Amino acid sequence: MAHPFLVKDIAFQAGLSTATVDRVLNQRPGVRRQTTARVHAAIAELENQQAGLDVQGRKFAIDIVMEAPERFTSAVRRAFESEAQTFAPTVFRCRFHFTETMRPQDIVHLLDRIRLRGTDGLVLKAPDVPEVVGAVSRLEESGIPVVTLVTDLPNSQRTAYAGADNRTAGETAAYLIGERFAGAPATVLVTLSSGRFRGEEEREIGFRRVLRERYPSIRIVEISEGHGRDAETGALAGEALSAHPDINAAYSIGGGNRSVLSAFERLDRRCSLFIAHDLDEDNLALLRARRIHFVLHHDLKTDARTAFRTIMLHRRAASAAAGPQLSAVVVITPYNVPD
Known part of the structure:
Protein backbone atom coordinates (compact mmCIF):
# COMPACT_ATOMS: atom_id res chain seq x y z
CA MET A 1 0.00 0.00 0.00
CA ALA A 2 1.74 3.21 -1.16
CA HIS A 3 1.58 6.11 1.33
CA PRO A 4 3.93 8.81 2.63
CA PHE A 5 3.37 8.17 6.36
CA LEU A 6 5.53 6.51 8.99
CA VAL A 7 4.20 3.28 10.49
CA LYS A 8 4.28 4.87 13.95
CA ASP A 9 2.11 7.78 12.72
CA ILE A 10 -0.46 5.41 11.24
CA ALA A 11 -0.40 3.35 14.43
CA PHE A 12 -1.02 6.48 16.51
CA GLN A 13 -3.90 7.56 14.31
CA ALA A 14 -5.47 4.09 14.30
CA GLY A 15 -4.87 3.34 17.99
CA LEU A 16 -3.02 0.13 17.13
CA SER A 17 0.47 -1.21 17.68
CA THR A 18 3.15 -0.63 15.04
CA ALA A 19 3.45 -4.40 14.61
CA THR A 20 -0.24 -4.72 13.74
CA VAL A 21 -0.07 -1.82 11.29
CA ASP A 22 3.01 -3.36 9.66
CA ARG A 23 1.12 -6.65 9.19
CA VAL A 24 -1.77 -4.83 7.51
CA LEU A 25 0.47 -2.77 5.24
CA ASN A 26 2.36 -5.85 4.13
CA GLN A 27 -0.84 -7.89 3.75
CA ARG A 28 0.25 -10.61 6.13
CA PRO A 29 -2.38 -13.12 7.31
CA GLY A 30 -4.01 -13.22 10.72
CA VAL A 31 -5.45 -9.68 10.76
CA ARG A 32 -9.15 -9.08 11.36
CA ARG A 33 -11.16 -7.23 8.73
CA GLN A 34 -12.11 -4.51 11.24
CA THR A 35 -8.44 -3.93 12.07
CA THR A 36 -7.56 -3.56 8.39
CA ALA A 37 -10.42 -1.06 8.01
CA ARG A 38 -9.05 0.96 10.95
CA VAL A 39 -5.65 1.19 9.30
CA HIS A 40 -7.16 2.32 5.98
CA ALA A 41 -9.31 4.89 7.82
CA ALA A 42 -6.26 6.18 9.70
CA ILE A 43 -4.33 6.66 6.46
CA ALA A 44 -7.31 8.50 4.93
CA GLU A 45 -7.47 10.82 7.95
CA LEU A 46 -3.75 11.52 7.72
CA GLU A 47 -4.13 12.32 4.02
CA ASN A 48 -6.98 14.75 4.80
CA GLN A 49 -4.93 16.45 7.49
CA GLN A 50 -1.93 16.80 5.19
CA ALA A 51 -3.92 18.19 2.25
CA GLY A 52 -3.26 21.87 1.70
CA LEU A 53 -0.32 22.07 4.11
CA ASP A 54 2.50 23.10 1.83
CA VAL A 55 4.67 24.43 4.65
CA GLN A 56 5.54 22.11 7.50
CA GLY A 57 5.85 23.72 10.96
CA ARG A 58 5.72 22.40 14.47
CA LYS A 59 3.56 19.28 14.75
CA PHE A 60 1.08 18.44 17.48
CA ALA A 61 -0.75 15.13 17.75
CA ILE A 62 -3.92 15.45 19.83
CA ASP A 63 -6.84 13.22 20.81
CA ILE A 64 -10.50 14.27 20.77
CA VAL A 65 -12.78 12.11 22.93
CA MET A 66 -16.53 12.65 22.82
CA GLU A 67 -19.72 10.96 23.94
CA ALA A 68 -22.38 12.50 21.69
CA PRO A 69 -24.80 11.64 18.85
CA GLU A 70 -23.23 11.16 15.43
CA ARG A 71 -24.90 14.27 13.98
CA PHE A 72 -23.03 16.40 16.52
CA THR A 73 -19.68 14.60 16.40
CA SER A 74 -19.71 14.99 12.61
CA ALA A 75 -20.04 18.76 13.03
CA VAL A 76 -17.20 18.75 15.57
CA ARG A 77 -14.95 16.76 13.24
CA ARG A 78 -15.57 19.22 10.40
CA ALA A 79 -14.85 22.18 12.67
CA PHE A 80 -11.55 20.77 13.95
CA GLU A 81 -10.35 19.65 10.53
CA SER A 82 -11.25 23.00 9.00
CA GLU A 83 -9.73 25.10 11.76
CA ALA A 84 -6.51 23.05 11.80
CA GLN A 85 -5.77 24.35 8.30
CA THR A 86 -5.68 27.94 9.56
CA PHE A 87 -2.78 27.23 11.92
CA ALA A 88 -0.26 26.44 9.15
CA PRO A 89 2.70 26.11 9.27
CA THR A 90 1.85 24.55 12.66
CA VAL A 91 0.34 21.12 12.02
CA PHE A 92 -2.36 19.56 14.20
CA ARG A 93 -2.96 15.86 13.74
CA CYS A 94 -6.31 14.99 15.30
CA ARG A 95 -7.29 11.51 16.32
CA PHE A 96 -11.03 11.21 16.94
CA HIS A 97 -12.62 8.86 19.49
CA PHE A 98 -16.39 9.33 19.04
CA THR A 99 -19.24 7.23 20.40
CA GLU A 100 -22.92 7.90 21.05
CA THR A 101 -22.91 6.39 24.54
CA MET A 102 -20.14 5.14 26.79
CA ARG A 103 -20.06 3.87 30.33
CA PRO A 104 -17.91 6.05 32.61
CA GLN A 105 -15.51 3.15 33.19
CA ASP A 106 -15.01 2.78 29.43
CA ILE A 107 -14.23 6.49 29.09
CA VAL A 108 -11.74 6.21 31.95
CA HIS A 109 -10.10 3.19 30.32
CA LEU A 110 -9.74 5.09 27.04
CA LEU A 111 -8.32 8.18 28.76
CA ASP A 112 -5.82 6.09 30.69
CA ARG A 113 -4.73 4.32 27.49
CA ILE A 114 -4.17 7.67 25.77
CA ARG A 115 -2.19 8.93 28.78
CA LEU A 116 0.08 5.89 28.78
CA ARG A 117 0.57 6.01 25.01
CA GLY A 118 1.18 9.75 25.02
CA THR A 119 -0.39 12.75 23.31
CA ASP A 120 0.27 16.49 23.00
CA GLY A 121 -3.19 17.32 24.28
CA LEU A 122 -6.67 15.94 24.83
CA VAL A 123 -10.03 17.52 24.00
CA LEU A 124 -12.87 15.96 26.00
CA LYS A 125 -16.66 15.95 26.03
CA ALA A 126 -17.68 13.58 28.81
CA PRO A 127 -20.06 13.34 31.77
CA ASP A 128 -19.16 15.11 34.99
CA VAL A 129 -18.70 12.05 37.19
CA PRO A 130 -15.92 11.31 39.74
CA GLU A 131 -14.29 8.56 37.68
CA VAL A 132 -13.82 10.86 34.67
CA VAL A 133 -12.63 13.74 36.87
CA GLY A 134 -10.00 11.39 38.32
CA ALA A 135 -8.81 10.34 34.86
CA VAL A 136 -8.48 14.01 33.85
CA SER A 137 -6.35 14.63 36.95
CA ARG A 138 -4.03 11.80 35.97
CA LEU A 139 -3.65 13.25 32.47
CA GLU A 140 -2.84 16.71 33.79
CA GLU A 141 -0.39 15.33 36.35
CA SER A 142 1.35 13.55 33.48
CA GLY A 143 1.84 16.87 31.72
CA ILE A 144 -0.98 16.38 29.19
CA PRO A 145 -3.30 19.41 28.89
CA VAL A 146 -7.02 18.62 28.86
CA VAL A 147 -9.51 20.98 27.21
CA THR A 148 -13.16 20.25 27.98
CA LEU A 149 -15.43 20.84 24.98
CA VAL A 150 -19.03 22.17 25.06
CA THR A 151 -19.66 20.71 28.52
CA ASP A 152 -17.26 21.48 31.35
CA LEU A 153 -15.73 19.53 34.23
CA PRO A 154 -15.27 22.53 36.56
CA ASN A 155 -14.13 20.49 39.56
CA SER A 156 -11.38 18.73 37.62
CA GLN A 157 -7.82 19.86 36.99
CA ARG A 158 -8.55 20.48 33.29
CA THR A 159 -6.46 23.21 31.65
CA ALA A 160 -9.32 25.07 29.94
CA TYR A 161 -12.92 24.93 28.77
CA ALA A 162 -13.85 25.54 25.11
CA GLY A 163 -17.48 26.29 24.45
CA ALA A 164 -20.31 28.68 25.13
CA ASP A 165 -21.65 30.00 28.42
CA HIS A 298 -22.27 28.81 18.87
CA ASP A 299 -19.40 28.45 16.44
CA LEU A 300 -17.61 25.12 16.91
CA LYS A 301 -14.67 26.54 14.96
CA THR A 302 -14.15 29.02 17.80
CA ASP A 303 -14.09 26.09 20.21
CA ALA A 304 -11.56 24.26 18.03
CA ARG A 305 -9.42 27.40 17.87
CA THR A 306 -9.52 27.72 21.66
CA ALA A 307 -8.48 24.07 22.05
CA PHE A 308 -5.59 24.40 19.59
CA ARG A 309 -4.34 27.63 21.16
CA THR A 310 -4.56 26.22 24.67
CA ILE A 311 -2.45 23.22 23.69
CA MET A 312 0.07 25.45 21.90
CA LEU A 313 0.28 27.70 24.95
CA HIS A 314 0.84 24.71 27.21
CA ARG A 315 3.61 23.51 24.88
CA ARG A 316 5.10 27.04 24.77
CA ALA A 317 4.27 27.43 21.10
CA ALA A 318 1.97 30.44 21.50
CA SER A 319 1.84 33.66 23.50
CA ALA A 320 -0.32 34.08 26.60
CA ALA A 321 -2.51 36.49 24.60
CA ALA A 322 -3.82 33.48 22.68
CA GLY A 323 -5.62 31.99 25.67
CA PRO A 324 -9.17 30.55 25.91
CA GLN A 325 -12.34 32.50 25.15
CA LEU A 326 -16.02 31.58 25.39
CA SER A 327 -18.00 31.20 22.18
CA ALA A 328 -20.83 33.67 21.65
CA VAL A 329 -24.39 32.30 21.71
CA VAL A 330 -26.30 33.44 18.61
CA VAL A 331 -30.05 33.12 17.99
CA ILE A 332 -30.45 31.67 14.48
CA THR A 333 -33.64 31.96 12.43
CA PRO A 334 -34.25 30.86 8.83
CA TYR A 335 -33.13 34.34 7.78
CA ASN A 336 -29.67 34.60 9.38
CA VAL A 337 -28.15 31.15 8.92
CA PRO A 338 -24.34 31.58 8.87
CA ASP A 339 -22.22 30.24 6.00
Whole structure:
Protein backbone atom coordinates (compact mmCIF):
# COMPACT_ATOMS: atom_id res chain seq x y z
CA MET A 1 0.00 0.00 0.00
CA ALA A 2 1.74 3.21 -1.16
CA HIS A 3 1.58 6.11 1.33
CA PRO A 4 3.93 8.81 2.63
CA PHE A 5 3.37 8.17 6.36
CA LEU A 6 5.53 6.51 8.99
CA VAL A 7 4.20 3.28 10.49
CA LYS A 8 4.28 4.87 13.95
CA ASP A 9 2.11 7.78 12.72
CA ILE A 10 -0.46 5.41 11.24
CA ALA A 11 -0.40 3.35 14.43
CA PHE A 12 -1.02 6.48 16.51
CA GLN A 13 -3.90 7.56 14.31
CA ALA A 14 -5.47 4.09 14.30
CA GLY A 15 -4.87 3.34 17.99
CA LEU A 16 -3.02 0.13 17.13
CA SER A 17 0.47 -1.21 17.68
CA THR A 18 3.15 -0.63 15.04
CA ALA A 19 3.45 -4.40 14.61
CA THR A 20 -0.24 -4.72 13.74
CA VAL A 21 -0.07 -1.82 11.29
CA ASP A 22 3.01 -3.36 9.66
CA ARG A 23 1.12 -6.65 9.19
CA VAL A 24 -1.77 -4.83 7.51
CA LEU A 25 0.47 -2.77 5.24
CA ASN A 26 2.36 -5.85 4.13
CA GLN A 27 -0.84 -7.89 3.75
CA ARG A 28 0.25 -10.61 6.13
CA PRO A 29 -2.38 -13.12 7.31
CA GLY A 30 -4.01 -13.22 10.72
CA VAL A 31 -5.45 -9.68 10.76
CA ARG A 32 -9.15 -9.08 11.36
CA ARG A 33 -11.16 -7.23 8.73
CA GLN A 34 -12.11 -4.51 11.24
CA THR A 35 -8.44 -3.93 12.07
CA THR A 36 -7.56 -3.56 8.39
CA ALA A 37 -10.42 -1.06 8.01
CA ARG A 38 -9.05 0.96 10.95
CA VAL A 39 -5.65 1.19 9.30
CA HIS A 40 -7.16 2.32 5.98
CA ALA A 41 -9.31 4.89 7.82
CA ALA A 42 -6.26 6.18 9.70
CA ILE A 43 -4.33 6.66 6.46
CA ALA A 44 -7.31 8.50 4.93
CA GLU A 45 -7.47 10.82 7.95
CA LEU A 46 -3.75 11.52 7.72
CA GLU A 47 -4.13 12.32 4.02
CA ASN A 48 -6.98 14.75 4.80
CA GLN A 49 -4.93 16.45 7.49
CA GLN A 50 -1.93 16.80 5.19
CA ALA A 51 -3.92 18.19 2.25
CA GLY A 52 -3.26 21.87 1.70
CA LEU A 53 -0.32 22.07 4.11
CA ASP A 54 2.50 23.10 1.83
CA VAL A 55 4.67 24.43 4.65
CA GLN A 56 5.54 22.11 7.50
CA GLY A 57 5.85 23.72 10.96
CA ARG A 58 5.72 22.40 14.47
CA LYS A 59 3.56 19.28 14.75
CA PHE A 60 1.08 18.44 17.48
CA ALA A 61 -0.75 15.13 17.75
CA ILE A 62 -3.92 15.45 19.83
CA ASP A 63 -6.84 13.22 20.81
CA ILE A 64 -10.50 14.27 20.77
CA VAL A 65 -12.78 12.11 22.93
CA MET A 66 -16.53 12.65 22.82
CA GLU A 67 -19.72 10.96 23.94
CA ALA A 68 -22.38 12.50 21.69
CA PRO A 69 -24.80 11.64 18.85
CA GLU A 70 -23.23 11.16 15.43
CA ARG A 71 -24.90 14.27 13.98
CA PHE A 72 -23.03 16.40 16.52
CA THR A 73 -19.68 14.60 16.40
CA SER A 74 -19.71 14.99 12.61
CA ALA A 75 -20.04 18.76 13.03
CA VAL A 76 -17.20 18.75 15.57
CA ARG A 77 -14.95 16.76 13.24
CA ARG A 78 -15.57 19.22 10.40
CA ALA A 79 -14.85 22.18 12.67
CA PHE A 80 -11.55 20.77 13.95
CA GLU A 81 -10.35 19.65 10.53
CA SER A 82 -11.25 23.00 9.00
CA GLU A 83 -9.73 25.10 11.76
CA ALA A 84 -6.51 23.05 11.80
CA GLN A 85 -5.77 24.35 8.30
CA THR A 86 -5.68 27.94 9.56
CA PHE A 87 -2.78 27.23 11.92
CA ALA A 88 -0.26 26.44 9.15
CA PRO A 89 2.70 26.11 9.27
CA THR A 90 1.85 24.55 12.66
CA VAL A 91 0.34 21.12 12.02
CA PHE A 92 -2.36 19.56 14.20
CA ARG A 93 -2.96 15.86 13.74
CA CYS A 94 -6.31 14.99 15.30
CA ARG A 95 -7.29 11.51 16.32
CA PHE A 96 -11.03 11.21 16.94
CA HIS A 97 -12.62 8.86 19.49
CA PHE A 98 -16.39 9.33 19.04
CA THR A 99 -19.24 7.23 20.40
CA GLU A 100 -22.92 7.90 21.05
CA THR A 101 -22.91 6.39 24.54
CA MET A 102 -20.14 5.14 26.79
CA ARG A 103 -20.06 3.87 30.33
CA PRO A 104 -17.91 6.05 32.61
CA GLN A 105 -15.51 3.15 33.19
CA ASP A 106 -15.01 2.78 29.43
CA ILE A 107 -14.23 6.49 29.09
CA VAL A 108 -11.74 6.21 31.95
CA HIS A 109 -10.10 3.19 30.32
CA LEU A 110 -9.74 5.09 27.04
CA LEU A 111 -8.32 8.18 28.76
CA ASP A 112 -5.82 6.09 30.69
CA ARG A 113 -4.73 4.32 27.49
CA ILE A 114 -4.17 7.67 25.77
CA ARG A 115 -2.19 8.93 28.78
CA LEU A 116 0.08 5.89 28.78
CA ARG A 117 0.57 6.01 25.01
CA GLY A 118 1.18 9.75 25.02
CA THR A 119 -0.39 12.75 23.31
CA ASP A 120 0.27 16.49 23.00
CA GLY A 121 -3.19 17.32 24.28
CA LEU A 122 -6.67 15.94 24.83
CA VAL A 123 -10.03 17.52 24.00
CA LEU A 124 -12.87 15.96 26.00
CA LYS A 125 -16.66 15.95 26.03
CA ALA A 126 -17.68 13.58 28.81
CA PRO A 127 -20.06 13.34 31.77
CA ASP A 128 -19.16 15.11 34.99
CA VAL A 129 -18.70 12.05 37.19
CA PRO A 130 -15.92 11.31 39.74
CA GLU A 131 -14.29 8.56 37.68
CA VAL A 132 -13.82 10.86 34.67
CA VAL A 133 -12.63 13.74 36.87
CA GLY A 134 -10.00 11.39 38.32
CA ALA A 135 -8.81 10.34 34.86
CA VAL A 136 -8.48 14.01 33.85
CA SER A 137 -6.35 14.63 36.95
CA ARG A 138 -4.03 11.80 35.97
CA LEU A 139 -3.65 13.25 32.47
CA GLU A 140 -2.84 16.71 33.79
CA GLU A 141 -0.39 15.33 36.35
CA SER A 142 1.35 13.55 33.48
CA GLY A 143 1.84 16.87 31.72
CA ILE A 144 -0.98 16.38 29.19
CA PRO A 145 -3.30 19.41 28.89
CA VAL A 146 -7.02 18.62 28.86
CA VAL A 147 -9.51 20.98 27.21
CA THR A 148 -13.16 20.25 27.98
CA LEU A 149 -15.43 20.84 24.98
CA VAL A 150 -19.03 22.17 25.06
CA THR A 151 -19.66 20.71 28.52
CA ASP A 152 -17.26 21.48 31.35
CA LEU A 153 -15.73 19.53 34.23
CA PRO A 154 -15.27 22.53 36.56
CA ASN A 155 -14.13 20.49 39.56
CA SER A 156 -11.38 18.73 37.62
CA GLN A 157 -7.82 19.86 36.99
CA ARG A 158 -8.55 20.48 33.29
CA THR A 159 -6.46 23.21 31.65
CA ALA A 160 -9.32 25.07 29.94
CA TYR A 161 -12.92 24.93 28.77
CA ALA A 162 -13.85 25.54 25.11
CA GLY A 163 -17.48 26.29 24.45
CA ALA A 164 -20.31 28.68 25.13
CA ASP A 165 -21.65 30.00 28.42
CA ASN A 166 -24.30 27.33 28.84
CA ARG A 167 -26.18 29.09 31.62
CA THR A 168 -26.56 32.18 29.42
CA ALA A 169 -27.82 29.97 26.60
CA GLY A 170 -30.55 28.57 28.86
CA GLU A 171 -31.51 32.06 29.99
CA THR A 172 -31.80 33.13 26.35
CA ALA A 173 -34.15 30.23 25.62
CA ALA A 174 -36.31 31.20 28.60
CA TYR A 175 -36.51 34.80 27.39
CA LEU A 176 -37.59 33.74 23.89
CA ILE A 177 -40.30 31.45 25.25
CA GLY A 178 -41.43 33.87 27.95
CA GLU A 179 -41.84 36.76 25.53
CA ARG A 180 -43.61 34.53 23.00
CA PHE A 181 -46.37 33.60 25.43
CA ALA A 182 -46.52 37.07 27.06
CA GLY A 183 -47.81 35.93 30.43
CA ALA A 184 -50.27 33.40 29.03
CA PRO A 185 -50.18 29.86 30.47
CA ALA A 186 -47.80 27.53 28.71
CA THR A 187 -46.08 24.21 29.40
CA VAL A 188 -42.66 23.54 27.92
CA LEU A 189 -41.23 20.11 27.22
CA VAL A 190 -37.54 20.32 28.19
CA THR A 191 -35.39 17.51 26.77
CA LEU A 192 -31.94 16.57 28.07
CA SER A 193 -29.76 13.84 26.62
CA SER A 194 -28.54 12.92 30.11
CA GLY A 195 -28.33 14.49 33.53
CA ARG A 196 -24.65 13.52 33.68
CA PHE A 197 -23.46 16.39 31.47
CA ARG A 198 -22.63 19.63 33.27
CA GLY A 199 -23.27 21.76 30.18
CA GLU A 200 -26.85 20.54 29.83
CA GLU A 201 -27.42 20.99 33.55
CA GLU A 202 -26.17 24.60 33.31
CA ARG A 203 -28.56 25.30 30.43
CA GLU A 204 -31.47 23.93 32.43
CA ILE A 205 -30.51 25.94 35.54
CA GLY A 206 -30.43 29.17 33.54
CA PHE A 207 -33.71 28.31 31.83
CA ARG A 208 -35.53 27.52 35.07
CA ARG A 209 -34.18 30.58 36.87
CA VAL A 210 -35.43 33.08 34.28
CA LEU A 211 -38.84 31.41 34.00
CA ARG A 212 -39.21 31.35 37.77
CA GLU A 213 -38.25 35.00 38.18
CA ARG A 214 -39.88 36.58 35.12
CA TYR A 215 -42.44 34.18 33.65
CA PRO A 216 -43.96 32.21 36.56
CA SER A 217 -47.06 31.18 34.55
CA ILE A 218 -44.94 28.90 32.36
CA ARG A 219 -44.56 25.30 33.54
CA ILE A 220 -41.86 22.75 32.69
CA VAL A 221 -42.05 19.01 31.98
CA GLU A 222 -38.60 17.47 31.73
CA ILE A 223 -37.42 14.28 30.04
CA SER A 224 -33.90 12.88 30.20
CA GLU A 225 -31.66 9.88 29.43
CA GLY A 226 -32.62 9.59 25.77
CA HIS A 227 -28.93 10.30 25.01
CA GLY A 228 -29.93 12.45 22.03
CA ARG A 229 -30.88 9.34 20.05
CA ASP A 230 -34.11 9.44 18.10
CA ALA A 231 -35.73 6.18 19.24
CA GLU A 232 -35.19 6.70 22.98
CA THR A 233 -35.90 10.44 22.91
CA GLY A 234 -39.05 9.99 20.82
CA ALA A 235 -40.42 7.38 23.21
CA LEU A 236 -39.81 9.63 26.22
CA ALA A 237 -41.39 12.61 24.45
CA GLY A 238 -44.45 10.58 23.52
CA GLU A 239 -44.96 9.48 27.12
CA ALA A 240 -44.61 13.05 28.39
CA LEU A 241 -47.03 14.46 25.82
CA SER A 242 -49.61 11.78 26.61
CA ALA A 243 -49.34 12.47 30.33
CA HIS A 244 -49.43 16.27 29.95
CA PRO A 245 -51.96 17.39 27.32
CA ASP A 246 -51.11 21.05 28.07
CA ILE A 247 -47.57 20.87 26.64
CA ASN A 248 -47.44 23.36 23.78
CA ALA A 249 -43.75 24.26 23.43
CA ALA A 250 -40.36 22.56 23.51
CA TYR A 251 -36.83 23.50 24.55
CA SER A 252 -34.46 20.84 23.29
CA ILE A 253 -31.22 20.87 25.27
CA GLY A 254 -30.13 17.35 24.35
CA GLY A 255 -31.14 16.78 20.71
CA GLY A 256 -33.26 14.11 19.03
CA ASN A 257 -35.46 16.88 17.63
CA ARG A 258 -36.95 15.00 14.69
CA SER A 259 -38.29 12.39 17.08
CA VAL A 260 -39.72 15.01 19.44
CA LEU A 261 -41.54 16.69 16.55
CA SER A 262 -42.80 13.30 15.39
CA ALA A 263 -44.23 12.68 18.88
CA PHE A 264 -46.21 15.93 18.65
CA GLU A 265 -47.47 14.94 15.19
CA ARG A 266 -48.47 11.40 16.19
CA LEU A 267 -50.71 12.83 18.89
CA ASP A 268 -52.03 15.57 16.57
CA ARG A 269 -50.61 18.21 18.90
CA ARG A 270 -49.25 21.63 17.92
CA CYS A 271 -45.88 22.86 19.13
CA SER A 272 -46.24 26.64 19.18
CA LEU A 273 -42.55 27.27 19.79
CA PHE A 274 -39.57 24.94 19.43
CA ILE A 275 -36.06 26.02 20.45
CA ALA A 276 -33.05 23.80 19.77
CA HIS A 277 -29.30 23.89 20.27
CA ASP A 278 -26.50 23.57 17.67
CA LEU A 279 -26.67 24.13 13.95
CA ASP A 280 -26.02 20.55 12.86
CA GLU A 281 -27.41 19.13 9.63
CA ASP A 282 -30.65 17.93 11.25
CA ASN A 283 -31.42 21.25 12.91
CA LEU A 284 -30.50 23.22 9.81
CA ALA A 285 -32.98 21.21 7.74
CA LEU A 286 -35.70 21.53 10.39
CA LEU A 287 -35.12 25.27 10.69
CA ARG A 288 -35.33 25.83 6.93
CA ALA A 289 -38.51 23.75 6.81
CA ARG A 290 -39.97 25.99 9.57
CA ARG A 291 -40.47 22.97 11.81
CA ILE A 292 -38.35 24.49 14.57
CA HIS A 293 -38.33 28.21 15.26
CA PHE A 294 -34.95 29.13 16.75
CA VAL A 295 -31.55 27.48 17.07
CA LEU A 296 -29.18 28.64 19.80
CA HIS A 297 -25.89 28.35 17.97
CA HIS A 298 -22.27 28.81 18.87
CA ASP A 299 -19.40 28.45 16.44
CA LEU A 300 -17.61 25.12 16.91
CA LYS A 301 -14.67 26.54 14.96
CA THR A 302 -14.15 29.02 17.80
CA ASP A 303 -14.09 26.09 20.21
CA ALA A 304 -11.56 24.26 18.03
CA ARG A 305 -9.42 27.40 17.87
CA THR A 306 -9.52 27.72 21.66
CA ALA A 307 -8.48 24.07 22.05
CA PHE A 308 -5.59 24.40 19.59
CA ARG A 309 -4.34 27.63 21.16
CA THR A 310 -4.56 26.22 24.67
CA ILE A 311 -2.45 23.22 23.69
CA MET A 312 0.07 25.45 21.90
CA LEU A 313 0.28 27.70 24.95
CA HIS A 314 0.84 24.71 27.21
CA ARG A 315 3.61 23.51 24.88
CA ARG A 316 5.10 27.04 24.77
CA ALA A 317 4.27 27.43 21.10
CA ALA A 318 1.97 30.44 21.50
CA SER A 319 1.84 33.66 23.50
CA ALA A 320 -0.32 34.08 26.60
CA ALA A 321 -2.51 36.49 24.60
CA ALA A 322 -3.82 33.48 22.68
CA GLY A 323 -5.62 31.99 25.67
CA PRO A 324 -9.17 30.55 25.91
CA GLN A 325 -12.34 32.50 25.15
CA LEU A 326 -16.02 31.58 25.39
CA SER A 327 -18.00 31.20 22.18
CA ALA A 328 -20.83 33.67 21.65
CA VAL A 329 -24.39 32.30 21.71
CA VAL A 330 -26.30 33.44 18.61
CA VAL A 331 -30.05 33.12 17.99
CA ILE A 332 -30.45 31.67 14.48
CA THR A 333 -33.64 31.96 12.43
CA PRO A 334 -34.25 30.86 8.83
CA TYR A 335 -33.13 34.34 7.78
CA ASN A 336 -29.67 34.60 9.38
CA VAL A 337 -28.15 31.15 8.92
CA PRO A 338 -24.34 31.58 8.87
CA ASP A 339 -22.22 30.24 6.00
